[in-house]
Amino acid sequence: MVVKTLPEFPVKKGEPAYKLWLFEPGQKVEMPLVFNLRQLAETRRPALLPGHRLCAGCAAPIVVKLASFAFRGPTIVVTATGCLEVSTTIFPYTSWAVPWIHNAFENAAATASGIVAAVEAMKKTGRLPYEHVDVVVFAGDGGTFDIGFQALSGAAERGHDFLYILYDNEAYMNTGIQRSGGTPKYAWTTTSPVGSVLPGKMENKKPIAEIMVAHRIPYVATATPAHWMDFMKKVRKGIEVKGPAFIHALSSCDRGWRHDTALTLEVTRRAVDTCYFPLWEWTPETGYLLTDRSLAIARNPKLKQPIEKYLELQGRFRHLLKPENKHLVKELQELVDAAWEELLRKASNAPR
Amino acid sequence: MTQAVVKPQAPLEKQVMMTVNGDEAVAYAVKQSLVDVVAAYPITPQTIIVEKFSEFVADGEVKTEFVPVESEHSAMSACVGAAAAGARAFTATSSQGLALMVEILYIASALRLPIVMAVVNRALSAPINIHNDHSDAYLMRDSGWIQLFAENVQEAYDTTIQAFKIAEDERVLLPVAVNLDGFFLSHTLENIYMLPDEVVHEFLGGYRKVSKVRVDYFDEEVPLALNPARPLSFGNLDLYDYYFEHKVQQVEAMKSVPEVVREVNEEWFKLTGRRYGDGILDPFEVEDADVVLVGMGSGVGTVRSVVRRLRKEGLKVGLVKLRMFRPFPFKEVAEVLKNAKVVAVMEKGVSPGSYGPLFLEVNTALYDLKSRPALVNYVYGLGGRDLVPDLVEGMIRGLFKELEKGVFEPKLRYLGVRE
């Protein structure tokens, strides 16, 4: 088997720069987690190929790239309708180096259920030439908080063995920045515009990760691509647990959040630094555990930044920084503080 | 059902007679068809299929993965995932459930996934009604699925097994809906003959085998499936430069369906001694008939008994049972109806503002005939109303009177409704 049409880029040592993931039947696969980046660069290739048409500075391909560095072997990827889906598979091209399917907007989790069932059935009847085939879903906030929630909740209840990664850019970016159940309070979107009466979206963001915790599935975590090591560890845990796992990855959209394309990771880093988006994981055995930077903040509260540090980078919150909206910022700060305090109470590794 | 002339490979004495209802018959057929994944949601009158199949799973009689989804939308979505992964997938639904699935029906056919679905036909809301008509089947007529209709429980069993073979045929690769009338078949006990498991396995060639495809980036044909050895991408974004071609490709695939349905019908005949006309339609007493009735589903049985009785009186009446509604067999229908003086299309469905969907198809089929029969549309049995023989007899006698006058007005008529 020869894979044609992959570009030859001057790589002096090791593997070609880009390649498809080809797992020959019966092949013994070992893909340990690697955090030494040079070693990683020499031994792994991301599941996403270049030439995709996501906007410059989009965080979604970084989420996919980092997640794929934590895949453990043969993996089938399901993607809900959204930016990631349309921009990576504009016919006749595909950017996916692994088997990939998009079905519709609201049914990524149901589609994954079917694939997991197919894999199980083939295993049972001796037709699966691999020890395991993992199924990973990437879906946006629209496909997770809103239209796809029923399918996600159903699949979680049924206990299918798959990892669902939510790349949350906090609005319907693919259709042009409309508010979703994942849009935060007071954010500007095209359907929650800032007007003379209303200061952006008036409702709170759904606590989707906690809703998934309430399903009592084996693994739930929050992550950002900026905290890459934390994210990769969580992806591997989510894949390794038996049953459904859910990772809520904050994934900024420079077009919708109105920030410079270069600040994509900076902005998610500040989301964690301000405790707007704390990093944690949850299992039925351990309960909530703070991770990475959020654990550091819990241990040293001086590291916690005021919410303005997060808001100031983003045009969608620009109206909040006007003097007449100080009370709104104060309200957001109180919301963040209350949620953070609650998390500190719940997390067993937070200092008492 | 035509009697076997040659001895079938699995003669009746090798088959097992069981008393089952239509839903159970379908469940048994699925059990024997080496199905990998069944994803389904309960809805009357389909529920018995899911219940019966769950029993097979609970008793370890099948290796199938049963996915008890939270909606019909997810049932079809899971089937799409399973079939794309190379599995043989089945679901069953009715009415509102089918309506909820519609979005994914189009995706299943466009992704060329050979899913089989039993549609236990039931009226659509509102008003909510759990009984039989064909409005659900008509709802999916443009979704790219093959649609077959069973007249009785035996045919529902036979057709379900055949459907996997038709769907997975290399020339076809399209999903198949097996329609059986709610309650009239789904909940009615009938003595049917079932094949031994191994005979069904052999008929289907074992587990599903995925077909192959050629893409530019591999130098050989690769399995058309989600396969970690040879990654492919399914469900991509098509713009104006390719969508049209993909749609035409899918539409053209329907052209090979009649041939495959006929072959499978003949193969089934050799195997079991049973066949259903040529697999596409089954004419009864049409050759010299002046009045010919056309219909689908269980109502055909009632009509046939009346036709048989009236023939004894010397009335030149015939019946065409249509087994395949999609793709619609235009040529075959025109050929079988070309000598009729009047054709009455009987159907359990409406399209408000137009004639019944079956009528429109028959009308189109007859257009190219040099001399066309008169054509009328009888809508009957909506919401499960029974089609009693007296009603059919009155209709036929009325048609002969109209034939004498040569006037057929109005075209759209309701059979058995109160004014």
Added chain:
Amino acid sequence: MSQQAGWRSLPKAGVAFRLSTDYKTGDWRALKPVIDYNKCTKCMLCWLFCPDMAIVWDGENVVVNYDYCKGCGICANECPVKAISMVPEF
């Protein structure tokens, strides 16, 4: 349109038949990342974070593949030693 495949020759089921590596996104770029190898510590963060897989490790250095780089500047922003500068293309 003339050299594009017709319906008879397109692969079934609408599966994609080319890899996006055939599609060059480099011409989207307004700013071009230029690596100062005197400053570069080969920490690989730019390689790790590049959303366009446009930074490649050649065994000795990180190298920008300008065929795909869209010029977002994430690499320059994330570089801990500020070894990458964004230079206008025009």
